């Protein structure tokens with residue numbers, strides 16, 4: 001089966017300086033992959049390159065295939081079409097995905113309409129919006145659909161952003177630190193929801209984070225990025241149980257120490 005995402009020898013440069021160097025990995029349909037590493041290690045740039053949305057002034061070399069089609073060097077128009085039909089993204093700050101001046105139900109409806117046009121299939125927009133809101137466990141969908149983003153909590157906004165991602169019916173979901181901006185309890189809830197949705201729909205997942213236990217709980221396989229280079233990759237149990245690279249050993253050790261400290265404090 002064709003990989004949803006296949007990245008081969010990806011290097012991302014800014015002003016001649018490599019920020020990501022020689023990164024290769026692939027995600028098969030339904031596979032859940034975690035990308036971890038400290039802040040500034042190149043996680044977000046890798047994700048942005050994967051959807052053809054690198055910031056101004058950055059260049060990518062190597063190969064990035066989305067559902068078999070090459071992104072590096074492709075025309076913007078083709079990239080937009082390909083992105084729309086294969087992948088949806090959720091970012092750390094849900095407000096970046098939401099329009100502050102539009103009721104949340106209308107924002108989700110817009111995505112549903114766009115997808116219906118793309119697939120050439122008629123849809124009962126209102127019914128689907130309410131179903132999506134219920135699916136991400138937003139309370140009282142009928143009432144909340146009329147709310148503006150500033151009237152919602154951070155957790156509700158991130159659930160709404162997830163509903164918009166699901167409305168695209170993506171085959172691959174890229175979630176870049178989707179729970180980092182939320183308080184710890186809400187983090188756990190949103191994470192459990194994401195995990196359940198990905199499993200139910202059989203979506204591929206690229207889950208980005210810096211917290212090893214959080215990422216490990218949501219994926220099958222992890223990649224460890226450091227200073228723009230992949231230093232370790234493998235099944236979660238293997239990387240956590242027998243980390244090989246000194247950097248990964250440090251990450252695992254730090255997570256264990258933290259767990260012990262929490263345990264001692266309880």
Ligand SMILES: Nc1ncnc2c1ncn2[C@@H]1O[C@H](COP(=O)(O)OP(=O)(O)O)[C@@H](O)[C@H]1O
Pocket residue numbers: 014019037038039040041042043044045046055
């Ligand atoms: N728009 C930009 N212009 C210049 N440098 C950037 C830009 N975005 C990110 N960088 C640099 O690229 C590196 C990787 O960034 P990023 O992928 O955002 O890291 P992460 O998501 O792992 O925290 C960092 O050193 C960061 O400073």
Ligand SMILES: [Mg+2]
Pocket residue numbers: 043044045176177
């Ligand atoms: Mg980032």
